[in-house]
Amino acid sequence: MNDLAEVISQNAESIRADWIANMAGTVQRADLMSKAELEEQSRSILDAIARGIRTSGPSRIEDSGWDAARDLLREISASRARQGFSPSEVAMFVLSLKQPLFSSVRAKFSADTNRAFEAVFAATELLDRLALFTAETFMSTREELINRQQQELLELSTPVVKLWDGILALPIIGTLDSSRTQVVMESLLQTVVATNSKFAIIDITGVPTVDTLVAQHLLKTITAARLMGAECIISGVRPQIAQTIVHLGINLEDVVTKAKLSDAFGLALQRSGRAVVRVSGAAAANPLATILRGRED
Known part of the structure; x- marks a missing residue:
């Protein structure tokens, strides 16, 4: 659906700014991630989403056109699992894009209700799928981390x-x-x-x-x-x-x-x-002499 890709391309900066503002209250963790890193991730994901829509459409994120977006989300999910984010925080990274994207769609197609509805519906389905993919990747990475930590604990708890x-x-x-x-x-x-x-x-x-x-x-x-x-x-x-x-x-x-x-x-x-x-008191006081005497004997 090229309408959705056009909206993102034409309003990328404003969408990204509103997206980051929405994440400030729910997703942004200053103790775990810098603002510059969050802005870079948002810019990369938004560009990858626009390319995926133009190449393969918004309904099939498993197609090759979405490889870049999936790889970015997989990398972000894995890094946040290691950093200590919660599953809801990772999912909201994608879901918080809905409101800025819907606002841009409504402004773009204010005179055409049908096109606006179709674009909003496509965006909703797309972002829900991307959020599920992100959450699944996050859970898979965290399970791997837990299994590796359990293995390390097992090795530490059985010293020889x-x-x-x-x-x-x-x-x-x-x-x-x-x-x-x-x-x-x-x-x-x-x-x-x-x-x-x-x-x-x-x-x-x-x-x-x-x-x-x-x-x-x-x-x-x-x-x-x-x-x-x-x-x-x-x-x-x-x-x-x-x-x-x-x-x-x-x-x-x-x-x-x-x-x-x-x-x-x-x-x-x-x-x-x-x-x-057991050795005598004198031997205990001078163990070296005892050892030498034993060797002589």
Whole structure:
């Protein structure tokens, strides 16, 4: 519909000025975006909309003639999702163009009611479609951001700690589901290979409950570590968890379990041929002399 494209081309500056004025109360966020950036975005979008209407018409924004407008809206939506705008603020960026555009259409076709009505109707449908496209792109980008942040949190919440040469500890806090199990397994196996460790302590003190699914995830992790040559010890088995495991009939006969992390660490030291011993007061005051004496002996 060339009437709508003509209105935008002939009144671009006044439409843009009114558009920015309308956004001042609902869309413009001085804490997140500068006025110059908002003006540049408005100018680019308005020009792209006029080109899209002239090339493909206002009713098919999926056509190639609207590529530039879609790309601009996609870029703006993604940047605002990262900046912290709300979905309504992003949608109103497009919807607030209605009033300035309608005013220009009415002034252009004041003597022809039918043409004015057709232009207003076409503009309404067009801006509604563009607003929906903008909102969908915004939500998609925000979901990607949330998923990436969740993945980063999972990686941070499952650190593998080197307790001693050849002994690792993996404290697990929170629920252990399938996605987290994959992160736990990858992190543990990579550290086992990197440190050439022979023992890995999986501490479940921070796991609220252990059911059949959690037990299966633990067994998968233990099996994978064994394939890499590391023996696993589960620590942090509380009385409630022990009763639950027995009640559910979960088979952990091949897995060494301990109530405390310190007990598991002591067992790992023992199996690796090491021991922690208490020293006398004089030895504690001069540990270097004790070490040298031990070497002489």
